[in-house]
Amino acid sequence: MIRTCLTRAGLARLVPAVALMLAATPGHAAAAKSESAQAPTLSAYGELPGVVDFALSPDGTKLASVRNVKNELWLIVVGTDGTGYVRASLGAAKVRAVGWADNNTVTLTKSDTVPAGFGFTAAKYELTGTVLIPLDGTGEKGLVFSRNNDIMNTTRGFYGVRTIDGRSVGYYGGIALDTSAMSGNPTFRHGRPYLYAVDIQTNRPRVVARAASEDHWRDWLVDAAGAVAVMIDVDETNGVWRIENARGQALTRGKDKVNGASLICFNHDGTGVIFELTDEDGKSHWYEVPLAGGTPSEFLEGVDVERLYIDRTSNLLLGYRKMGEKPETVMYDPVLQAKLAMIFRAFPDRNVRLMDWTGNFNQVVLRTDGNKDSGTWFFVDVPGRRADPVGDEHAAIPASEVGAISEVDYAAQDGLKLDGVLTLPPGREAKGLPLVVLPHGGPHAADEVGFDWWAQAFASRGYAVFQPNFRGSTGRGDSFRNAGKGEWGRKMQTDISDGVAELVTRGLVDPRRACIVGASYGGYAALAGVTLQHGLYRCAVSVAGVADVGLMYRTDVQESGGSNMTRAWLREDLGDPRGFDAISPRAFAASADAPILLIHGKDDTVVPFKQSLVMADALKDAGKPYEMVVLKQEDHWLSRSETRQQMLEAAVAFVEKNNPAK
Known part of the structure; x- marks a missing residue:
């Protein structure tokens, strides 16, 4: 089995440059796991995680990471032999991910909130950019497309990197500009992306697939040789879709005015393509169709899949991980199957997620969290049977201060089986506790048993925290997800309060001492809890929450350019627009029965x-x-440490004022 080692010395032997970085940061890997008698400050929970992302070079010899050090992001690149390559401040950039284009070039994915000008459908956009960083100084450094005046400096989708004639070529979606204006300044044409092949060393692009026509959208699959082997085109006016191969031959087609169809990857031997459809009952299905043409067949029918493992250099399916009480990894290559089984066995009591890996899975970066673990990143050397920690997300939170996390099963009023996550305050008896209800956003998302910085922050202040997976949540099958259609403010809302009732029945919480807090859809649920419902909560905190469902509907349709598919999807999810006032907290503000805190980002x-x-x-x-x-x-997404902490301090203070824990 793999030997896990949480000692600083073990880390130093493997990647001493990283160890030095951790030692300079308050609370490194070893210190973070020590016992502490005093609850951490709120800033320990509210600041950005100490590790934003990690990535392995394709050959497994280098590690790139983005780290938060005293609320400043840094890019750190080291060799697994201890060689230092980069240690650079990223300033105020909103970095979303780090990666590798090849063994010599690091990529950073960042985003910026950009105001839109006249003629755009939204006032602001969050635009993503990809930065190329050559390690030896021989390549072109900067944003992808920055050398071309006829392409916007934003990337709209990443389709992989391929080695062609010995050169690294990245495939990115990009927005073409019109350079024919008499003023000489490029002007915006439309937002439908072209697919470009970008020479990584020179940052020079060429078009390899054209943008969709008006009221259509497209997506592509690039094969191992760098050819655009599959394209899907969807007509947003009527939902007609078509998947075709590189020769322009239709592989399959259909019509779905709500969801259309979507590409996933090639099958494991490259003879076919896997795509997703939704049936009349809203259930998602995966299908496989040969690239040479033929009848699609259902793929993994009846199997609940947590994630797929896809080869980054070919888009071939390597395997998948099944969901269930005992998750199982299934790989098509028995050698890879044995390696992954060994990795997961090494961490039996934690949530484990593979974050990056080499093509042969000999070197892997993974992330763990759970009880007694506030988020730890490991570098795993499979042949050496060794796993070493390379970063803590919340180094100032010791294991003793991670509140106990467990799953709570319960039933809705109509009998639907539900579950939620309960986080208990460290050092307090689980009896008659004050409660913070923390419904997730989405609403098509889910909370799982694991470390949640927001839940743990409230737990550290003496509150039990309950995160209900109401109907409409994901990861529990299509029928459960579809049970949320048309249930905003209705059964989705009572599912939340039914969970509170279950905790009361078990004697865990005091029903007279509950508040409801949430962000995005969770913010909507918080507002609905004290306007559409009554007598349940002593206060509500809405962070970026929806208050007016009709306003949300109109905004989303407008910002989609009036897409019929967007309109149809929203109506299916929300119900008849004539009923939107009946589920809008704004319309029931006069009946609010508890104080409300509204928190919202201007951007x-x-x-x-x-x-x-x-x-x-x-x-x-x-x-x-x-x-x-x-x-x-x-x-x-509360991307900035300063305002994220501002949010947390305001939310906790408001709850403590209206629902003291002591």
Whole structure:
């Protein structure tokens, strides 16, 4: 079996440059796991994680990481032999991921909130850019497309890197500009991306697939040789879709006015393509169709899949991991199967997720969390049967201060089986506790048993925290997800309070001492908990929450360019627009029965800031108690450490004022 080693000395032997970096950071890997008698400060939970992302070079000899050091992001690149390559501050950049284009070139994926000009369908956009960083100085450094005036400096999709004639070529979606204007300044044509092949060393692109026509969207699969082997085209006016091969021959086609179809990858031997469809009942199915043409057949029918493992150099399916009480990894290559089984066996009591790997899975980067683990990253050398920690996400939170995390099973009023995650405060008896209900966003997402920085922050202050997976949540089958259709403010809402009732029945919490807190859809649920429902919560905190469902519907349709598919999908998910007022907290502000705190980022491009403004106006007009905190220069994801901590401090203070833990 793989030997896990949590000692600093073991880390230093493998990657001493990383060890030095950790030692310079308050609370490195070893210190983070020591016992502590005092609860950490809120900043220990609210600051950005100490590790944002890790990536392995293709040959497994180098590690690139983005780390948060005293609220400043740094790029660190070291060799597994201890050689240092890069240690550079990234300033205020919102870095989303780090990767490798080849063994000599690191890539950074970042985003920026950009105001839109006249003629755009939204006031602001969150645009993604990819930065190339050559390690030896011989390549072109900078944003992909930055050398071309006729392409926007934003990447709209990444389709892999291929080695062609000895050169690394990256495939990126890009937005072409019109350079024919008399002013000489490039102008925006449309937002439908072309597919470009970019020479990584020179940063020079060439078009390899054209953009979709108006009211259509396209996606592609690039094979191991760098050829665009499969294309899907979807007509957003009527949902007609078509998948074709490199010769332009239709492999299969169909019509779905709500979801269309989507490409996934090539099958494991490269003879076919796997794609996804949704049936009339809203159930998702995967299908496999030969590249030479033929009848599609259902793929992995009846198997609940947690994730797929796809080869990054070919888009071939390597295997998958089944969901269930005992998750199982299935790889088509028995050698890879044995390696992954060994890796997962080495961490039996933690949540384990493979984050990066070499093509032969000899070197792997993985992330763990769970009880007694606030988020740890490991470098695993499979042939050497060794796993060494290379970073902590929350180094200032010792194992003793990670509140116990468990799953709670319960039933809704109509009998539907539900579950949620319960986090208990460290050092307190699990009896009659004050409660914070923390519904997730999405709403098509889910909370699993694991370390959650927001839940743990409230638990550290003496609260039990409950994260319900109400109907509509993912990872529990299509029928469960589809049970949420049309249930905003209705059964999705009572599923949450039914979970509270279960905790009360078990004697774990005090029903008179509960607040509800959430972000995005969770913020909507928090508002609904004290406006559409009554007598349940002593306060509500909505972070970037939806207050007016009709306003959300109109905004989403407008920002999609009036897409019929967007309109149809929203109506299927939300119900008849004529009923939107009946499920909008804004419309029921006058009946709010508890104080409300509204928190919202000014740069939010997902749930516009206006949603909290209209709720604040409605509460003010109704004479109801509320507070509002504006997060300047913050987006929907709380990407900046300063404003994320501002949010957490305000939310905890508000809950403590209205529902003291002691």
